[in-house]
Amino acid sequence: MRVVLAEDLYLLREGLVRLLQAHGCTVAAAVETGPDLLAALLAHRPDVAVVDVRLPPTNTDEGLRAALDARRQVPGLPVLVLSQHVEQLYARELLADGTGGIGYLLKDRVFNADQFLDAVRRVAAGGTAMDPEVIAKLMRQPVRNAPLARLTPREREVLALMAEGRSNAAIAQQLFLSDSAVGKHTHSIFAKLDLAPSDDDNRRVLAVLAYLNA
Numbered sequence: 001m002r003v004v005l006a007e008d009l010y011l012l013r014e015g016l017v018r019l020l021q022a023h024g025c026t027v028a029a030a031v032e033t034g035p036d037l038l039a040a041l042l043a044h045r046p047d048v049a050v051v052d053v054r055l056p057p058t059n060t061d062e063g064l065r066a067a068l069d070a071r072r073q074v075p076g077l078p079v080l081v082l083s084q085h086v087e088q089l090y091a092r093e094l095l096a097d098g099t100g101g102i103g104y105l106l107k108d109r110v111f112n113a114d115q116f117l118d119a120v121r122r123v124a125a126g127g128t129a130m131d132p133e134v135i136a137k138l139m140r141q142p143v144r145n146a147p148l149a150r151l152t153p154r155e156r157e158v159l160a161l162m163a164e165g166r167s168n169a170a171i172a173q174q175l176f177l178s179d180s181a182v183g184k185h186t187h188s189i190f191a192k193l194d195l196a197p198s199d200d201d202n203r204r205v206l207a208v209l210a211y212l213n214a
């Protein structure tokens with residue numbers, strides 16, 4: 001798996017490079033500024049980009065803006081945001097193009113290497129990996145999407161856990177449900193969101209995107 005990494009803090013950047021390499025990843029580029037990130041993404045077209053939001057030269061939203069620019073030129077480019085902050089406007093814009101391969105983790109809530117690497121692999125494979133706090137902040141606005149308004153409270157709980165990238169078995173454990181019950185909720189969610197039968201993984205991503213873009 002080829003990774004482009006953007007992190008302005010030297011020690012953290014080097015630590016992430018060593019962690020990724022130790023687990024079989026190839027770090028195609030490790031950069032510290034927004035312009036360098038955009039150039040690296042377009043030049044290397046990695047399997048996944050791991051991106052901090054605030055990068056030089058402005059230290060505001062350079063990283064996320066560079067990732068958005070890259071996705072416009074390379075549709076579906078997988079991006080995992082790794083930040084200390086939830087930038088709601090740009091996070092929604094990142095999700096808005098309806099393609100898979102997206103994630104948003106908060107640095108202070110990544111507790112071990114397995115959690116981080118699992119998120120990197122899921123996003124690279126076209127899935128989602130969203131921190132629950134990011135989901136909560138994105139969902140504080142009232143639901144405006146009519147199909148989402150048809151979901152029951154339990155279905156919204158299931159969909160929120162899907163957004164974190166959890167499997168049906170993990171959702172069942174979290175909500176104290178059987179696997180078959182989660183399967184029924186999942187199929188009901190797909191039907192209410194008008195997601196026609198297709199690859200199940202793809203429908204999960206589309207359902208999550210509809211949920212987060214509501």
